[in-house]
Amino acid sequence: MKKKIFVLDTNVLMHDPSCLYRFEEHDIYIPMVVLEELDNGKKGTSETSRNVRQVARILDGLMHGKDHAQIEKGIPLPTTVNKGTNGNGNGHTGGTPTAPSSGRLFFQTRPSAAALPEMLPGNKPDNNILLAALGLQSQHPSRTITLVSKDINLRIKAAIVGVHTEDYHNDQVLDDLDLLYSGYAKLPDDFWTTHGEKMDSWQDDRGRACYKVSGPKVKEWHVNEFLYLPDEVERGLELTVQALDGDSAKLHVIRDYRAGKTPVWGIHAKNREQNFALNLLLDPDVDFVSLLG
Missing domain, CATH: 3.40.50.1010 (5'-nuclease)
Incomplete structure (x- = not known):
């Protein structure tokens, strides 16, 4: 050749x-x-x-x-x-x-x-x-x-x-970038039906709505992973996994930095992924954030 x-x-x-x-x-x-x-x-x-x-x-x-x-x-x-x-x-x-x-x-x-x-x-x-x-x-x-x-x-x-x-792609460590952990997952439309039967809910000291749920999807989640229901199901509900304990998980609703009165130094998130990133970057309990874009 x-x-x-x-x-x-x-x-x-x-x-x-x-x-x-x-x-x-x-x-x-x-x-x-x-x-x-x-x-x-x-x-x-x-x-x-x-x-x-x-x-x-x-x-x-x-x-x-x-x-x-x-x-x-x-x-x-x-x-x-x-x-x-x-x-x-x-x-x-x-x-x-x-x-x-x-x-x-x-x-x-x-x-x-x-x-x-x-x-x-x-x-x-x-x-x-x-x-x-x-x-x-x-x-x-x-x-x-x-x-x-x-x-x-x-x-x-x-x-x-x-x-x-x-194009030039040789600097990519993985041949298939889809194999990388995305940091977020879409919830099934019947999420509350399958995971809300024994659910507890409360507000934490930061005023965030929190839930403790159990069900078949919990074993697939990771701490600090984001979860979301699509807009057409429940107004685009977005949560993050706060803690895992066996087959149960503590979740809390994240802030929406895309519009309204919640900019970060005058900057709004343009989409769901940017909103996830801002929530991680502004969380004092998260010491290290890795972003790929």
């Missing part, structure tokens, strides 16, 4: 500086305009700026001691131990570089011989990246040229002009 050539968009390097080590035996190509965009984004204290500076250090280390002829031939890239996957299942790698690889890093060292279609005029960075990918297709007709970008609009334009594209 011939080695592929992956053309990296600026946003991929900004998103994951270690992406240079994640393409196994395949070659990586960085257009000159990408280096220019990285240079423009290196200043500041944001995470993106820090990532850009990290990319610069990695590239500087890879190029150390290399002359122009060696750069033209491609810089050998180290590979890594643990393997991940991109959006289309290709076996890229992730982790810390550990061993030599047959993959090489190439930079654009001369203008592209290809031409953009008339419908993509001008000197826009995205179009220059497309031009570089088209030039590689002409230069290496027997190899697969893939533009890797997190910019959906660039991927659309690339598909229109005949350049194969992929």
